[in-house]
Structure formats: structure tokens, C-alpha cells
Amino acid sequence: MFKTPFKTPLKPPRIPGKKRRPSLVAYTTFILAALYLPLVALSVLSFRGGPTLFHWYVRAFSDPQLLQSLWNSIFIGVGSTIISTVLGTMAALGLRRPRFPGRVAFESLINLPLVLPEIVMGLSLLVWFSFLKMTLGLFSVILAHTTFSVSYVTLIILARIKGMDPLLEEAASDLGATPWRAFWTVTFPLLLPAVISGALLSFTLSFDDFLITFFTSGVGSDTLPIRIYSMMRFGVTPEMNAISFSVIFFTLLTVVMVFRLRRE
């Protein structure tokens, strides 16, 4: 008989004396089920009950109000992502300097939005905007989202900067690069994965946000989460399942991308 030269084990070899623990398996299954079964149910429901598989999706994406809110969400997400990524990168680069007046205060303030209850932020922003007599709309929501996403961007880029060899920039300047060129040819390309993952995270946060948006959006600037919430008052419709699952799908996609970039 013909023999294969390689023996590829199909299963990893069992380590003798190391038993499988059924309790652990059951516990893990339970936690995962609790987390993800609702999502599975949602996705199944979004495909069922219509004449065709994508019936509710077609219906959902032809609802002008729902579509408008989706566009608002994307517009606000992109806007706040651009602002917070630029500001966050600059803040992180500034924090490279070991000491400057107000450094400790600045670092604490950067961390604050992470722990501050959203309701407090939303309310305070609303009060502030009305004090400034600003019309609430897409622009005010972009500003509001930037206030918290800039913190996430800064922290992600800062982590990357701390792991970076400061000698690299010195080597560039030693090799004849002006400070400006040293930044663009060496520092920035090395920071790019963190910048991108910060930007993706900031977009996701903005896209998902409900509370702060609720306080700071005006007439005609409803985002997708707010639109879905207001539709809920008339009961859950299959269209909402479809749109929710679409959101989950795209969020998942960005999260996967963030993780892949951060691993590099």
C-alpha cells in the first residue's frame, strides 16, 4: 500500500494526565450563548416571514426616514472621526514630552470621558450648546461625539508611541531629515496602525452612540439609533431586525479590522 511520508496529526496530542473538564466547557458555552443567542435570534428573524429572504432588508433600505438617519449617522461618524483622529494624534505626540506645565492635569482630563457617565456628558453638552445659543443639528452632534472619541484615539496612539524607539526619530534626523520630514517618513508611518485603529474605534463609538446624540441632536438630525428607538414606540418591526443586523454586521467588521491592525 502507498504510504504518505508525512503523518499529520488531525488532533493535537492529548497531554497525559490532563483531563478535559466538562464543567469548564459547560460554563463557557453558557456564557457565549447568553451573549450571542439574542444576536442569532435577531439575524434569524430578520430573514424570516417575508416572501423572499432579503424582503425586510429591501423594505428597510427603501424607508426614506430610516435611510436619512443612516446617512446622518455616517456623516456624523466620519466628521467626528476626522476631527478626533487629528486632535488625538496631536495630543498623543504632545504627551511624548516627559514634562510640561499641566501635564498631569491634561492626562487626567484625557482619561475622564472614559469613566464619566454618558448622561452627564450629554446633559452638560446640551446646557453648554444652549448657553452658546448654538442651533442643534448635525454639527453639534459631531462636536459632542468628538469630545469623547478624542480620548480613545489619544490613548490608543499614546500606547503605540510609548512602545516606539525614540532613537528612530533621532536616527532620521542624524541621517539628514528635517524634523518635519523625520515625522512624515519615520514617526507617522510607524504610528499609522494605531491611527487607523483609533479612527475605526472612534467611528464605531460615534455610530453606536445613543445618549449623547439624543441630548445634542436637533430636528432632522436623527441618527440611526435614535430613529430605531422612535420606531420602537410602534412595536418591533421585521425591518428593524434587518437594519439592526446590518449595523451589527458592519460593527463586527470594523472591530475585526481594529484587532488585526493592533496585533501588528
Added chain:
Amino acid sequence: MIVETMTALALEFENVTKLFTADKKVVDKLSFSVREGEFFSILGPSGCGKTTCLRMISGLEKPSTGVIRMNGKVVNDVHPHKRNVHMVFQKYALFPHLNVFDNVAFGLRMKKRPEREIRDRVTRMLKMVSMEDYAKRSIQQLSGGEQQRVALVRSLVNEPAILLLDEPLGALDLKLREQMQQELATIQKQLGTTFIFVTHDQWEALTLSDRIAIMNRGKIEQIGTPAEVYEQPNTAFVSRFVGTTNLFKGKLIAASNGICSIQTEEAGLLHTRLEDGRLPPPEGVAVGLVVRPEKIRIRVTSPSHSPAAASAPANGGVLIEVGSGAAITAAPSVAVAPQPSINVLRGTLLERTYFGATTQVRLKINDQLPPLIALLANQAATKMPALKVGERYYAVWDAADSVLVQDA
């Protein structure tokens, strides 16, 4: 002196001081100069300020006071990218997002050279270190020695007036290190570039350099050729830092005919020859006497009776019987010795270590003195006395083979 004014100076330090905080002098009033085309090493323990020196030459740090000149021009305030000086960093600092070729091409691209010229020059440089097949590799795929080579040519491709090397071989294993040392020496001779090499490895500095500056606590203790700093250390620190040494501390009691007599507390009176042209320090001053292990001979019998001593001036040997206070009683007889041209100490053999070509011997003279270290060439068996641990032997060396140092 004439020679020095004729050769151009690539670099001059004049009273350069660097303070990191108000009271911490990292570099303290340093003055030295490096000639064009020289392989100049700065040797010192970690934290002595040698890396700070390099960083000031490269422009990454500014001196607090003092003047740095390159080719006669003051460069204190010239930004690093405008200096024709390049540095090979300790951990290479290669750009991880660029491949080998782009790393080497970096400096030329910053100078906006035509792409064609860049390709030629980079390829030629990679060939010089036999890395031409690695051009497209990423940095992470290279071994330590390969990264080292890339770091070296990344600087050299820009044809710097001065190349600074900050312990570039520190991260390599011994064998690779020796190989890279040779490569460095060859490249330096081939290109004629001025190399300023910082290291804490004494052997590396001795084998590679034209001249060595030995630094300690921000100051230069001595500058000289490898042979000068090894054979004629100025200070106790230099003698200890460069090579193994036996140091005796004492007071200078007499200096005549180029022979200095030093009264030591632990080993009685010892003699040393002063180098030609060097003025003896004032009598009574605290000094040290240094003798290298390989200058010491071990004798079974007192040298005044042995045939070896016969070649030396007759009865010139000074014998100090050590132990039970005998050293003190021996001292007066020493002072009247007519020709103090050799030194003799007696002690018990503590251990012998076989090194192949040489044997190292440690001799306990007395309780106060650290054991005397002697390095003996392993000659033919007939010429070697059979040394036994625990036996007493005489250690003998010529006064001319020991050096007077300012005591630190």
C-alpha cells in the same frame, strides 16, 4: 607637535561641559581633538559621559558651555540634519517599516539625490558588506550581525566627514564581534573616514584604535595610542580600566636618575622608572605604582642568588621578606640599596589558572594587599618551574616595567 599642526583636525572640543540638571555634570570641561582619518576611541565605564559626547558631536545634544568645532568651524548650534556627521546607534535604530535598501537609501533620499545615483551608491555599499542579496528583505528578517552591517552602511553611504559609532558591537556574540571588528577596521582604512568609536570594552578599543581617550566621571583621564595608555597609564583609574593591573599606593620619597622610589605601607619600598621627559611629582606626594601581570616573573629562589638575577645589575635586587611584620624591618635595608632597578616581593601561591598560552598566578603577599597577579608565558616544560599552590615564591619585576601614576 609639528605633525599635529600639519594634519587637519576633523573635530575639536574646547572646554565642553554638559549639564543635565543644574548640579549634575555629565561631561566636565572636556578638551580634545580628533585628526582627519583617525580611528579615535572613547573608552570608559557606563555612565562616564561618553555617549553624551557622541550625541553632542552628532548634534542631538547641545553643550551647556564650551565650543565644538568641525574643520575649524563652530558647530554648537547646527542642527543634526545639517552636520556631515552620521551615527551608528547602539541598538542600530533601523527603520522597521522600511526594507534594507530603503533603510540605506534614507539619507540620500533626504538629500534628494537622483534615484539612479541612490541605486548605484546603495548597491555598492551593500556589496561592500556582502549584503547585496538582502536589499529587499525586511529588517526583522535579519540577524544581529546583518542588522549591524546595514546600520553601518546606512551611515557610510552618505560619505560623512565623521562617523560616530556608539558601542555598535555590544549586542553581538563574541565570534561575530571579532569578525565585525576586523570588518570595521578594514572599512575605515579603505574609506579613510574619521571614526569616533565609543566603547566600554578595553580590548576592542586597544585593537581597533589609532588613539584612545579614557573617560571617567565626565573627564578625560588620558589620551594616547593603545600602547601608551596600556604601558604608561597616567592615573590609577586608567591602569585599572585598561587591562589587568597590580596597583600599589604609597608616597614618593625620592626621585633621581629617572628612578622613583615609593614607600608603600603594605609592600615596603618599591621602585619605578620615570618615562623620559616626564617630570617627577614633588616628593612626599601620594602616588601609585602600577605593574602589569605579564611583566612579573616568578622565582623559586631569591633573585640575588638565582642566575636570572645575574643578568640584572649585581645585587640590585631588593628582597622583602613578607609576613609577621618583616616588611617593616626590611624597609631600612631597602633604602640603602645602591641600584634599585628591580622589585622583589615574596608571597604564597594562592591559585594558578591555565589559559593555554599563558598561566595566571595569584600570589598572596600579605593580608593588607590584594593578591598579586602575574601572567606567565607557558614556555617549554624545561623552562617552567613547577608551581605549587601553598608554596612561597618570589615575584620579580624590573623597575623600568612599572609605571608611576597619580593616585586617584
